[in-house]
Amino acid sequence: MSAHSHIDTLLSGNSQWIAHITASDPEFLPESVQGQTPGTLWIGCSDSRVPESVITSSRPGEIFVQRNIANQARLDDVSTIAALRFAVDVLGVQHVVVVGHSDCGAAEASWNAVSPPRHESGLPEGDFATVPDFPVDDPLNRWLEPLTRFAGSLNTPVGRNPVEFLIEENVKRQVAEISDTQIVKEVWSKRDLAIHGWVYELGTGRLRDLKVTRSRPAA
Template identity: 30%
Template sequence: MCQIDLNKYLDFNKDWATEMRALQGDYFDSLKEGQAPKALLVGCSDSRVSPSKVLGLELGELFIHRNIANVVSHTDLNFLSVMQYAVENLGINDIIVYGHYGCGGIKAAYDNQTNGLIDNWLANIKDVIRHHKQELEMIADETEKLNKLVELNVLEQIENIKQSSIYKQAIARGVQLKLHAWVFDFSTGLVHDLKRKYNIKPAMIGG
């Protein structure tokens, strides 16, 4: 395995900071005042998935939580804390579940091999496989089957958000939360909106 000179990241940072100050003198002054992100994004930890790079975001635009296979677990206090802060403190109304084709977590769950500690996390995805077993078995091509599972997993996590106490309490207070199901395609660089792809009505997905 080749060694990476991490100093190159620090060198880039210095150049970037200098450039930003030259272009917009008060750029960092505005950042230190606080954040007002437009949406919460729940994405995968995969190193190839960079929402900021892919979506062209500036600092402060997205509140981001990432884990293996963009899972929303009702026992994950990390995610639940992030969601609660996003909705109740930052006033965020849009929540994006951001999956990607070629997801290693999805494939590991589907292959159903023993992987150690991560098996406990992958059990969340295995539940999705079980719920959609008949639909998945009808797809002969392995890649298409895994791509479908990626999509089903994103839609399932949307449902998990809707079952959380944070979501239900927000709706009860009259907060108009909008949930979005997106999938990033490495082969094209495009992000697919599953609501558009499958003509899913907003009411069925939470806004």
């Protein structure tokens, strides 16, 4: 498929979607103009195989979305923190869900970077490149560095796949860090808000709850 034919397919698909939604729910698009009231902020991976609306059978307006490589809720990332602020304080979502996924290329790259033969005894103290094909200061390597250092700190249980373990532990870590933000603490002082951690299994299409939900502390 040529680049142009792919774009044509996307535009054609949009026309088909408009025709379908207009026929099945004539008021949907006019009502969408009035605003959005999503119940959930989804912090997921940019991976094209994990489209949140598709895998949850959700419609436009139901999920507020922040996606990046390896579903990282980094506190030094203004985009993610701004999305969190807007979602909980302006839109009033009741849930924040951090969603990782199986077969994550970023997690595999991070694990490989801390494993033999690249590193026999952990990561170097200074700057390094998770993806050796790119310079150390490349945006991709700068973005992946915290995940790679986290990978280097893990002790994978016997019998576990180390990349799968990293994927799960990364989600758990993001849930903990979001829960510890001042934004969430301010919300918890006023109302309920739940922070969840899930993993999407590409091979089955299932969302798996890691059972690490954090909620408003009891008064």
